[in-house]
Amino acid sequence: MMLFLTALAGVVSVAHADDFSAFLLEQRVSGVLRADYFRSSRILDGRADMLGATAQIKALPSLGENIDGKLELRIANPAIGKGAGTGSRLLEAYATVHFDKADLRLGKQIVAWGRADGINPTDNLTPRDLTVALPFEEDQRFGATAIKFDAYLSPNHTLTVFMTPFFKPAKIPLPTASRSIREITPARTLANSELGLKLDKVGEGFDWSASYFHGFSLLPDLRFLGGNAAGPVLESYYDRINVLGADFARNFGRYGLRGELAYVDTRDKAGTDPGVKNPYLFWIVGIDRTFFENLNVNIQFFQRRVRRHHAAEEIAEPVQRGIALQNAILDGQRDRISNGISFRVGDKWFNDTLEAEIFAVVNATRHDGFIRPLLTYAFSDHWKGTVGAEIYRGAADTQFGSLKPKRGMFAELRYGF
Amino acid sequence: MRRPVLAAALLGVSTLVALGPQTAHSAELSAHDIMEKNFFVSKIKSMKTESTMVLINDKGQQRERKNSTLLKLQANGIDSKLLVKFSTPADIKGTGFLQVEHSDGDDDLWIYLPALKKSRRLVANNKKDSFVGTDFSYGDISLPKVDLYRHALLRSEAVDQHDSYVIESVPINDTVKSNSGYSKKITWVRKDSLLEAKVEYYDLSGRLLKTQLTTDHKLVEPNPPRWFPLYREMTNHQTGHKTIIRFDKIEPDVPAPDEQFTTRTIERE
Numbered sequence: 001m002m003l004f005l006t007a008l009a010g011v012v013s014v015a016h017a018d019d020f021s022a023f024l025l026e027q028r029v030s031g032v033l034r035a036d037y038f039r040s041s042r043i044l045d046g047r048a049d050m051l052g053a054t055a056q057i058k059a060l061p062s063l064g065e066n067i068d069g070k071l072e073l074r075i076a077n078p079a080i081g082k083g084a085g086t087g088s089r090l091l092e093a094y095a096t097v098h099f100d101k102a103d104l105r106l107g108k109q110i111v112a113w114g115r116a117d118g119i120n121p122t123d124n125l126t127p128r129d130l131t132v133a134l135p136f137e138e139d140q141r142f143g144a145t146a147i148k149f150d151a152y153l154s155p156n157h158t159l160t161v162f163m164t165p166f167f168k169p170a171k172i173p174l175p176t177a178s179r180s181i182r183e184i185t186p187a188r189t190l191a192n193s194e195l196g197l198k199l200d201k202v203g204e205g206f207d208w209s210a211s212y213f214h215g216f217s218l219l220p221d222l223r224f225l226g227g228n229a230a231g232p233v234l235e236s237y238y239d240r241i242n243v244l245g246a247d248f249a250r251n252f253g254r255y256g257l258r259g260e261l262a263y264v265d266t267r268d269k270a271g272t273d274p275g276v277k278n279p280y281l282f283w284i285v286g287i288d289r290t291f292f293e294n295l296n297v298n299i300q301f302f303q304r305r306v307r308r309h310h311a312a313e314e315i316a317e318p319v320q321r322g323i324a325l326q327n328a329i330l331d332g333q334r335d336r337i338s339n340g341i342s343f344r345v346g347d348k349w350f351n352d353t354l355e356a357e358i359f360a361v362v363n364a365t366r367h368d369g370f371i372r373p374l375l376t377y378a379f380s381d382h383w384k385g386t387v388g389a390e391i392y393r394g395a396a397d398t399q400f401g402s403l404k405p406k407r408g409m410f411a412e413l414r415y416g417f
Numbered sequence: 418m419r420r421p422v423l424a425a426a427l428l429g430v431s432t433l434v435a436l437g438p439q440t441a442h443s444a445e446l447s448a449h450d451i452m453e454k455n456f457f458v459s460k461i462k463s464m465k466t467e468s469t470m471v472l473i474n475d476k477g478q479q480r481e482r483k484n485s486t487l488l489k490l491q492a493n494g495i496d497s498k499l500l501v502k503f504s505t506p507a508d509i510k511g512t513g514f515l516q517v518e519h520s521d522g523d524d525d526l527w528i529y530l531p532a533l534k535k536s537r538r539l540v541a542n543n544k545k546d547s548f549v550g551t552d553f554s555y556g557d558i559s560l561p562k563v564d565l566y567r568h569a570l571l572r573s574e575a576v577d578q579h580d581s582y583v584i585e586s587v588p589i590n591d592t593v594k595s596n597s598g599y600s601k602k603i604t605w606v607r608k609d610s611l612l613e614a615k616v617e618y619y620d621l622s623g624r625l626l627k628t629q630l631t632t633d634h635k636l637v638e639p640n641p642p643r644w645f646p647l648y649r650e651m652t653n654h655q656t657g658h659k660t661i662i663r664f665d666k667i668e669p670d671v672p673a674p675d676e677q678f679t680t681r682t683i684e685r686e
Binding site: 030031032060068070098101103110111112113114115136138141150152155156158202203204205207249250251253254255256288289290293294348350351352353378380381382384416417 | 538679
């Protein structure tokens with residue numbers, strides 16, 4: 001920790017030099033250096049007291065009169081001294097061509113859809129890394145190489161076309177026993193291209209969108225390939241999905257109403273294949289309001305309705321039953337209908353130098369849940385400190401209960417430049 | 418995280434507020450007339466600005482935000498559209514804010530946070546809410562309707578060597594009082610520009626809460642005259658915190674098509 005802070009201080013002193021600051025400004029370069037502590041490993045491997053260091057740099061160069069670009073790179077070692085190596089990830093690297101009434105973006109990019117808060121049934125285009133050892137939800141996102149075309153039909157209406165032959169799956173924490181399972185990702189071919197279409201309207205008091213996505217599920221499913229002397233042979237793979245979606249946001253005085261809905265169609269229309277998700281409807285609706293000066297409260301109700309649902313427990317064959325159960329936990333398909341509530345409350349004090357937030361999700365059907373309190377203090381424009389915790393509740397065969405090994409407190413010190 | 422970085426907007430909105438006066442100088446002007454002229458003197462047709470906002474706590478520690486804004490007066494001559502983009506510090510760089518005012522209803526507000534990768538519609542603000550962590554409230558920077566207050570001319574006196582009307586404004590009812598967070602305001606309106614040079618804000622218990630000073634008044638549109646203060650300072654006497662807004666560059670009468678005031682613009686990092 002001390003070594004890293006010393007290194008940070010060195011960079012800081014450079015960053016404070018006038019010449020260097022002028023260079024960063026001119027090149028539209030910014031970045032952040034972070035030292036993080038997590039009580040529990042993010043990848044369910046049972047390790048504790050993880051100390052990590054991250055450097056993230058972003059550049060927004062102008063590539064011409066109507067062309068600009070973005071490059072964002074993260075270099076991190078999430079567990080210094082515990083065998084984890086230093087790795088890098090290009091989060092985004094793209095160029096955008098701006099036309100009079102359209103934008104064309106090419107390259108590795110993050111595309112986030114959905115107007116609900118934190119839980120977005122229509123957000124199926126680009127992945128998240130749920131194992132990343134950083135404290136904020138937005139740290140999980142990373143890009144997929146794609147083409148995105150936005151046509152501005154009017155000041156209020158936008159038609160978006162998204163296309164990529166380069167599917168990129170989410171990275172999820174897996175129990176140690178599952179790690180030897182072979183992962184199959186779709187071949188990078190035109191035939192395996194993903195396509196997203198969205199018509200979006202903003203303004204005049206009511207924002208909404210309608211969307212369609214033809215692509216692959218970002219989350220894997222397990223399937224049984226057969227058996228050999230060593231036991232059952234499994235693989236994880238990403239199946240085709242077709243998603244019809246819609247969302248909206250509207251204010252009623254001091255209340256904001258938001259909603260989002262997706263119907264996800266899969267190959268298993270009869271609901272008989274335990275290795276394939278069943279088609280399902282996933283919707284969420286909620287309100288938010290600010291009380292006093294900065295106390296913001298957001299409450300959402302969500303429901304998942306699975307078509308042709310068959311309980312995994314009813315499968316007689318043990319291997320198939322185990323696979324079906326694991327898939328159902330991951331996909332939120334343990335029950336034909338499952339209901340839940342999310343809750344986010346945040347406040348700020350001392351002219352926004354101190355911020356607190358609590359985000360919680362409760363699955364009412366299986367009584368599992370998750371709560372994450374966060375407290376952030378800005379020591380200055382450059383230095384910020386965050387402390388928080390992730391707490392998971394529920395039985396081991398539930399969505400959040402299965403993540404209990406991840407629970408624990410965390411802390412971060414960051415320097416932005 | 419929900420409603421954080423609108424700070425830039427402050428600058429922009431303060432732009433709205435600060436814009437100068439009509440011709441005045443009539444000795445017969447009532448307090449209400451003066452405040453009405455003060456209201457309209459800040460309604461600039463269109464303007465681009467670059468500004469620096471400095472937040473200073475009671476220990477003298479400073480935080481600084483820089484932003485650029487584009488504003489446009491809507492056809493009704495009262496409401497404005499405002500775009501704000503923050504350029505520093507690093508943690509809010511790229512944050513965009515779009516406000517479309519509706520004097521007959523709730524404003525449309527969107528914020529774009531680069532980390533979230535999408536614009537988010539905000540709940541219409543409460544006039545007494547702090548504007549992005551500054552000492553200005555939304556009601557301080559986007560002036561309320563003149564008819565919502567009873568105005569009384571107290572006296573004339575000089576502020577910063579400029580002869581000014583001193584006007585006391587009291588909310589017409591408890592709702593206005595509660596929404597604004599003030600039991601009264603005392604405004605020093607300069608007789609030459611009809612722009613406010615100083616405003617004192619009193620909390621609901623009648624104690625002095627904040628004082629705003631504006632200087633460097635600039636005539637940005639000659640006919641009708643519209644003024645803009647290049648410097649604003651708001652001091653909260655109860656916390657010792659202060660916010661300074663310096664307009665480093667202003668460019669009035671710029672092209673401002675409606676297509677500019679969209680989420681497309683604020684999402685462009």
